[in-house]
Amino acid sequence: MRGNQMGKTENEPKRRILIIDDNTAIHEDYKKVLKGVASDSELDQLEAEMFGSSETPLNDSPEYETFSAFQGRDGYEMVKESIEANNPFDMAFVDMRMPPGWDGLETILHLWKADPDLNVVICTAFSDYDWSEVATKLGTNDKWLILKKPFDPAEVCQLAGALTEKRKLSTALNTRLSWLESEVRARTKEIEAREERLQTVLDVAPDGIVTINQRGEIESANVAAAAMFGYSQTEMQGRPVDILTSCDDSLTALKSMIEQVGLQQNRTVDCECQKSCGATFPSHWTIGKRIDGPGRFQTAIVRDESEHERMRANLAQAQKLEAVGQLAAGIAHEINTPAQFVGENTRFLKDAFDDIGTTLESLQRLVDKCDSDSLATEEKEAAKHAIDQSDIPYLVSEIPKAIDQSLDGISRISAIVRAMKGFSHPGSAEMALTNIHECLDNTITVCQTEWKYVAEIERNYDECLALVPCNAPEINQVFINLLVNAAHAVADSLEKSTETKGNIIVSTKAFSDHAEITIQDSGVGIPKANCSRIFDPFFTTKEVGKGTGQGLSIARSIIVDKHNGKIEVDSRPGEGTTFRIQLPLNRGEEVLSSQDENSAHQPLAEMVV
Incomplete structure (x- = not known):
């Protein structure tokens, strides 16, 4: 008889096999075969009847620990206890006919209720069931095999070695899968925590953050981006980037920049964007390097430049007003100089007009006397004195000069005022x-x-x-x-x-x-x-x-x-x-x-x- 090819492993625990059969002698024969010990002489006939050979199996099989149950119900209780003790059986040999209790088929169904992963070998020479019915009852799976009597001890050893090894590998696999599931849960929890932290960062970011797929569609948008463009985050998802700007030139520049961005660089572009209500605003885009793969995408950071533009305009105006303020003292001096001689000339004109008025009154009286032929010496003297006092030649010479100087001063003042007005106007x-x-x-x-x-x-x-x-x-x-x-x-x-x-x-x-x-x-x-x-x-x-x-x-x-x-x-x-x-x-x-x-x-x- 050929031996089992599965050799013993150092310090390997014994493999646990449950034998369920109503014949005590069968239990002993299973144990002898599984222990690799030859039958004694008085069992030769029974062994030949059961196993069809008296060859001694080779002693290279794994070590087994066998347990006996003589009825199906007892076997079921033993399996339950092994599961509760976390020391399950590796396999079971189950006889098909075990009167007066459960037969083998019913026993197997109960065993699987206690231990769904238990491997079973059905041992029978006769059956109360058609094999198709057995397959229907037990299902077409790899947890049960049939061993017909008489059977060769080598078959018993091969089945025991293969099924216990299968249970061993299955247990190791389940343990590994359990560990992997635990690792996956831990990693998933860690990834979820990271995603939550990342989402928190995205939600509190003051600038809009938008991801764009290779079709030019918006995959995601943070809270700031949704508020900036007047949409909800859900409304922006899946829509083309075209909705973010109404200006053809800006859209062309934006799409061109998205296409130009490679794997190793970021690019920036300024363009006019549009809110959902139709209002426009200046924006600055920083488009991140492309992330390739099945879900290729790019990330864009969008900054609303409206406030920046206002601040820049205010800064320019403040700079202008600062310059005006620095020049104010000098301008006041420039205005003061023509204003002074305009004032002096105006006072001179006022005094000159008073003198001219007095002279004109005297001349008027002289004219009146001449008309009445009653001209007296005193009127002539008064008129002459008024003319001498007013210094008419001097006034005739200086008054036009004073008027010209005043007009020039007024022009200079007006020019400065116009220049100041034109310069300081915000436009x-x-x-x-x-x-x-x-x-x-x-x-x-x-x-x-x-x-x-x-x-x-x-x-x-x-x-x-x-x-x-x-x-x-x-x-x-x-x-x-x-x-x-x-x-x-x-x-x-x-x-x-x-x-x-x-x-x-x-x-x-x-x-x-x-x-x-x-x-x-x-x-x-x-x-x-x-x-x-x-x-x-x-x-x-x-x-x-x-x-x-x-x-x-x-x-x-x-x-x-x-x-x-x-x-x-x-x-x-x-x-x-x-x-x-x-x-x-x-x-x-x-x-x-x-x-x-x-x-x-x-x-x-x-x-x-």
Whole structure:
């Protein structure tokens, strides 16, 4: 007889086998076969009858521990107890006919109620059931096998080894699965906790966070994004990103940027967005690198720039008012000078008019006497005296001069007031065709107290320069920042030289597609190391208290970001500085219609050192 191929493992626990049979001798024969011991002589006949052979099995089978039950009900109770003790049987040999109690089929059904994973071998020579009925009752599964009598001891050993090994592996597998399920539950709980923390972070984030799939649809949106666009989070899911903007140019720029973003970079774009109610607002998008895979998506952080734009406008206006405030004392002095001689001339005219009135009255009386032919000597003397007192020749000579001086003073005052009004007016956000020369003249007038005593202003205007589409108040802000800086630079240079005054040259030039404005000074110049930083916010080379460091930063923002122009600086220490501004010469309506498009571009300020 061939032996079992499953050898013993060191320290392996014995495999537990339950034998349910109403014949005591059968129990002993099972035990002998499973222990690998040869039958003694008085059992040879029974062994031959039962097993059909007297060969001794090989002693390489696993070690088994056998348990006996002589009725099906007893076997059922033993299985129940083994389950309760957490020490189940590995398999059971069950005889089919065990009168007067349960037969083998009924016994197996009860055993499986106690232990659903118990492997069973049905041992029988006769059966009260048709095999198809057995299969119907027990089901077509791998938990039961049939061993017909007489059977070979090798079959018993093979079945015992295979089924107990199966139970062993099944138990190990169930243990492993249980551990894996426990790990999965723990990991799932950890992932859920992380997702909850992440969701909390997303919900409290002040900026909108949107995920976009490869079809250009919104997969998710946080609370801020939903509030920003006026939808619920559920309403945004699955809808195209097109709903977030009504501007074709902005949508094109946004989609183009989404497509350009790769696996290793983030990109930004400014565009006009639209709320569900139709209201629009400026926004800044930061589009994260693409996450590839079956669920490829991109993450976008959306920031509502409305408040930022308001703050930037307020900052520019505050800068303008700050400049006006710094110039207020000088402007008051400039207005006071013509106002003084206007007042003096007015008082002179009043006194002169009194004298002229007295003279005219005397002359009138003289005329009246002449008409009545009763002219007396005293009337002639009175008229002569009045004429002498009023000094008519002097009045005739000085009164026209006083009137001209007064008119000139009034004109100067009016010019300053008009320039101040035009410069300080907040204006609107719209572009308009503007006379750049008028803007320059107004600015020069407003800040004349800064340059009047340190520099001579030279104007070189190109008369061919047409009206330029721009925002006049903002351009005025740029001009005054550059002119005041130029005046300060010239003043600093005069402290180190014997010159009485420096020079500031303001020039314009017309090109086919742009207007160029140049402001050149003979000041101290800008050190090369600082040229790359002069447009940075709050950077200044002036002494403490003389500037905020915001002037050139605001100038760059106005020219580059808002007007899509350029601002360049060319400076040489000790020789002076030249600022060159270029503004596009588009038609007014084209500029108005392309402001959103321009805002989507981000040209950099060019600097020439």
